[in-house]
Amino acid sequence: MNALPAARRALVGLAVGVLACTAACAPEPGGSSDLAATVRDFARTREPDAAYRPPDPGERSGVAGALGLATAGDTGAARSAFAPFGFDYRVGTDAETGRRYGMAVQESSGERAWGLYVIDLDTPPRVVVEVPHPNSDLDTEEVGLALFRARPGAVLAVAGTHRRAANGAGDVAHRVDSMFHALVTGLGLPQVQVHGFDNASLPGTDVVLSTGAGEVTEEAREVADALGGSRVCLAWADRCGNLEGGRNAQGRAAAENGTVFLHVEMNRAVRDDRGRWERVVEALSVL
Template identity: 40%
Template sequence: MRAHRSRVITIATILLAVATLAACLTVLLRRTDGGSDDAGRPVPPGVAPIDLAREVADYTGRFGPGHGYRQPGRADREDIASAIGMLLDGQRKQAEQRLSQRDFTVRTVVDRPSGRRLVEVADRTDAAVTPRGWGRVYLDLDHHPSWSVQVPHPGFDLGTEQLGVRVLRGSPGGILVIAGAHRKAGVGNSADVAHRTDTVFHAICAELARRGMPGIQLHGFAASAAPDYDVIASTGAGTAAQPEGRELADALRGHGFAVCRAWVRSCPLEGRTNVQGHAADADHVPFLHVEFSPTVRAGGQPAERAAAAIAEITRRWAAKPVKD
């Protein structure tokens, strides 16, 4: 009787192990064959499954000073920005045609870790020997786009591009706008998109502001620039985002960060000359200019806590109607 019970227990244990192994293999196959995203939903035909963090890392990892940027003409900037507007208006075919004329591609992707569908707008020259460096945009397809997270200095303010991915994943309705070159890639400051109005990055951000979409722009500072702080929060050139700024500073403090509030005291790197902030102010749209220390931008728990604090603001933005 005891031997029979032992055999039954052994067989049950083996069956349980086999079932567990089968489940693990099923998940692994789903992740590698593109059949389902990590949220368990089937990936529609023609939709590319990606890991957005890895995609952005591969993209920005090629950036460097002294190369990879060509200044766009006015027609380039206006056409690309207006095409982004067409995508927001649901006019995808027209947007694709206009973007194609400017050597940009449009595709639908699924970010497997979040399960969210996105429209990717990318410069065709990114993989060329001499890329133009005009940037990339990701728009949330599963929710009505209503706010933006902007990364003007990828590869220079290290880690801001990955923080941008975390912020996009943290709330519905986001648009991630990434500059296409290192800050020092062009002649003079031509690739410093935070301080130039003649860039594709600025044209896109200005179009979003014109549509009433609030934005948060991510920057990084050297530890020696503000040794007493982890974050420097500012509303840039305007004051429309002061309520959100106070809420964000409180949320960041609640997550254990020391925050310098530029509307309360003099802080370094307040972003008063930021041109996207000026455009938002002209349209009376909330804009937040946020600088992070190297520790926060390095990833891991500090970056997760920072993104969680930002999500308290972006979720509120997502719930508000956007003007046409």
């Protein structure tokens, strides 16, 4: 694992979050923000030809320290600590849920494309909702945001780069040297990672549910029961093509650390139909 122990110690038990957005869309402390527009705009501007480099160990540790200041509720100090790493930090209120959140946004251009992170500041963190392939697994950011809003205490993490950026170095689901990996695994919380696949990749299947490299858990079975239906492939009970997430880096880390990890794949038809993906969100919110 490339994430430093210091970063892990600083992140475990965090009670604050980070949302990545540009300063233009970030509210002043105490203000309101259209989170949907923020997340949507961020995700849809991740381009495969954009500049990117993974953070070095010192940068991962530095951002972890900034998160520690945010955890303590010191907005001014957190903003100052984030700034050298290209993040802008603010706090605000989600106009839809009325819940307060912390937000940190990576600079809008340049090689430090390290993600967008949001956490509910009104409820202690309970689960991390992950969108590792923005603007590639289309509309997964919509599903991720809906799950964040449906689950008090959720942390939302959206990767800062397209999966094909820098010849594949930007594919955070298969890298342990990203800021995304360091932060989501360092929280030590259950993780739900949202992906998308083409209808033709697994005909007759709408959703694939997997625990990645880990053993099937009670939580996974509860979600499976909530999903129901014959068009759900359960990776621990059947073959689900190449959509089982067994090589997923965050899933492997969760298996090593004994934490819950759910890898959720939805076909294009589900992601195109709000009513259908909202039923997936409802099932996942049992966590």
